[in-house]
Amino acid sequence: MAKPMTKTQLxxxxxxxxxxxxxxxxxxxxxxxxxxxxxxxxGGAVTLPGVGKIYCRERPERMVRNPATGEQIKKDADKVVNMTIAKALKDSVNG
Structure with missing residues (x-):
């Protein structure tokens, strides 16, 4: 895999x-x-034509495991930023 483009290169x-x-x-x-x-x-979304859609979604409260001890911990609901990649970009990479 190639190295990511830096901000200076971009x-x-x-x-x-x-x-x-x-x-x-x-x-x-x-x-x-x-x-x-x-x-x-x-809480909105931004669509970059030909690239994808960036949006925020809420994750529900859930149980997670502490990897060090194996203990189950209840994690509160939070928000996470997601990006859906546009079909045009997927096709250009795979085509």
Whole structure:
């Protein structure tokens, strides 16, 4: 498996694709990340066309096991961020 793209590499690729400098690409990436964070933390969802849908879902209260002792512990309900990958992206990877 290839190493993940770093933020610096992503900014360079984004700036090249936009035909602008890295500073404006950084501002655009920060703005997109900020919008996604605020929307998902408020309970909404964000769809990135061709990539997928990022959303928050609630997990119910459940029993978990402490791996060190094997003891069963009751864990309270919480929220988790999920992402459903778009079919177009899956097809481009597998095609």
């Amino acid at each position: 900014l360079a690729a984004l700036a090249d694709a936009m035909g602008s400098d890295k500073k404006s690409a950084s501002a655009a990436l920060d703005a997109v990340c900020g919008v996604i964070t605020s929307e998902v933390s408020a």
